[in-house]
Amino acid sequence: MPPVLELRGISKAFPGVLANDHIDFTLEKGEIHALLGENGAGKTTLMNILYGLYTPDEGQIFIRGREVEIHNPSDAIAQGIGMVHQHFMLVPVFTVTENVMLGVESTRWGVFLKREEAAQRVREISEQYGLKVDPNAYVQGIPVGVQQRVEIIKILYREADILILDEPTAVLTPQEVEELFVIMRSLVQEGKSIIFITHKLKEVMAIADGITVLRDGRVVGTTKPEETSLEELASMMVGREVILTVDKKPPQLGEVVLEVKDLKVRDDRGDLAVKGVSFDLRAGETLGVAGVQGNGQTELVEALTGLRTVEEGVVYTLGTDTTHASPRKILEEGVAHVPEDRQRDGLVLSYPLLDNLVLNTYYLPPFADSIVIQERAIIAAAKERVERFDIRTPSIFVTTASLSGGNQQKTIVAREFSRPIRLLIAAQPTRGLDVGSIEYIHDRLIEKRDEGTAILLVSPELDEILTLADRIAVMYEGEIVAILPAEEATREELGLLMAGAKRLPETLTAQRREKEALTER
């Protein structure tokens, strides 16, 4: 039987780049085939060609042994190709069923939607493949992991049997990733074939049947999980030896830089999201905040950086009370913030790179002389920072939106690390980044710690926490359920703590005991 999909010699050039260079790719029926590569390796371009968004300059596409031409997404859908994009294409105010039928509505008398029929079909699909979802729930009210299931149902509803999942795990918590893998398994058991685009090596080893690695628009190798190793995949992907583990010296503790006492913060809906959190942080150490996303970490970070009002409690930064200080005041105290959502909070994407490199220092000399911006000084500083932080960009004048995620993050790091800082609050600093960029950011974080900066690292990735942190605080439902030294922490224990299945009162730090004493009184 011919493979369900075969790409032969696909090439696509954009002005200045050869995004795909004679790529061969084969997908067998009932297979999960990982397409692995760093950001900018050409994965997305290749899939956009397959989905009809780009026309290839060269090459052939065979589906079930027959050569086809795909000019637009409708052709792709007609060929049974469905794609789940990294950024979901759902209408938040519509229900699951409405979202699924959008574009292929079946109607009665041409105007009335056959909503019940569609809901029934959604229910069938959901049962057949184990995609648990309520057809009548509104999309805005369901978690990200479930929204992703809706996207998958959407393409199954259109009767796709080749599924392209573009970075599907980037937005998921570890638990949700597990659930997604179960779904993917059941999909291939039902005869579907999946192209799994990712740059996360561990996931590839866990789920893929076949692996194709892309680098700089070329296929560098095709292999299978049982025939390769993490290290080999990493070096194939990056093109050089990659050190996956970070060596770090024991921390040289200094004075207390950040002191948080009984902090309470409300979320956007007005509910308490941080319910009395206390901890302290010393110069030269990294405190990792672990926890499943949405357990108050975002609100905690926003409260510490002045972006969210503190309901109760106190925050001392370098001995100053910054509980109700403005973001600028906190910034000027020497606090750096690498925000969780870099595109929303950390960057103005429409700005040229150089403006983003001085986004919070533009008003200070040498970048400004009273109110007049000193362009020359900004250009000089931007060039220096691009060089020093290895930001890959054709120029400092290109819009920041045109940079890859890794380089956008490096831009933020370059900006924050170029100021004199004493405390770094880093929220998910490597979210969605490729191996090379992760390695780079991790090295910089360790470097800063060794220079004597206090680091608060918030991350849902246990690996990251375990690699970088000296102490680990676990957040669950707005509380810190444990603070333990990194060397004593195990993956299993942290997992239980994160899931709220366990508390560790005996290992709580002194502050927490103090806090308990306070509440009792």
Place this chain on the structure above:
Amino acid sequence: MSEREPEKRTRGVSKALQQVAKETVLGIGGLREALFVPFLAILSALIIGALFILISDPEVISAYAKLFQEPGRALQATWKSVSSAYGALFKGSIGNPSDLYQGFSTLVETGDTTILRKAAYPLSESLTNSVPYIFAGLAVALGFRCGLFNIGAEGQILIGGLASVWVGYNITGFPWFIHLPLALVVGALAGALWSAIAGYLKARTGAHEVINTIMMNYLAFRLSDLLLTDPRLMGRPTGTPMTPQILPSAYLPRLLGSPLRFHAGFFMALGTAALVYWFLWKTTLGFEIRTVGANPDAARYAGMSITRNFVLAMGLSGALAGLAGANEVLGVTHFVGGGFSPGYGFDSIALALLGKSHPVGVVLAALLFGTLRAGASKMQMLGIPIDIIQILQATIIMFIAAPALVRLIYRLKVEREVTEVVFTRGWGG
């Protein structure tokens, strides 16, 4: 340092030009794109406008009723109707070429400027009309840059005009170099204060500026009615709803002599556009305003105050609109009466969008609007209904604002680059 200055300047200029090419009306990239698409847009609009002119002309209709008996007459009527209408548009906005030529040759031969001045009247009117458009367009554009929709320019123009006219006729005994600047400054301040109310309400209470500025427009209209009709306030003793004439010491000088109304305000408008550019792109205050407009979350993260920038941008926007009113009063009308601003403030919203909220784009778009308005009055004199003129204006604007449509009609190829779909934030709310 000093020997580097010229190099910096030339680079500055070329960079500015690039930005113009990229950001203005002229669309995205490439000289061909920059000139060709607007040209085709105007051409398409004229063709569509011609259809409306034809169906509204009774002579053409009656000629077409006998199309098969006298086809020649129908064609002739068509040609006559369209050519006289568009001829009027051209003559009303640019001038009659033969008159202009005659004016030039008289000037060269005898040094007499009277004929040329007369021939240049339409051109002078176009430029004079574009003055309030430049100011009001800059006002709306500056608001847009901060993410604010200032629909209230119309009211702010009126308030600015009223404040200026009051200074113009009420304050006496000053030489022009004090009186004129005072009248301008008071006009700008009045516009600023009026619009800052909406800015303050937005910053303090989150009340949407679109609603506030629309309502403030009504307040301005009715306030002006009150002021103009009551002789004890600003009205005339005769009871006609208009203010007294301002003193000549507050006139913006007319630069080309009678009958041309072209006045110094035009150069002030160009200077203001340059100043707005400098303010937005070369100062920290402008950087903050643009950042708040481009990404309020990032602005907050970077320590900028959203509320302060809202009030500042709204106030400056109002000041610019106020200047539009002040310039009209001090340069053209010399009093304020009913119908003082024929919709400059509302047109300037479309104008600012057309100019991509960039000062250079705004100036170009304002020149287009001013020209259309001047040409329109001439067409009206010819008996073409004002509605048709408005349709024509609207079609031209729509075609220029939608370059994609023009490309589609003329099958122009574009370098297609699939970019990620960006969902807009909605109305800045």
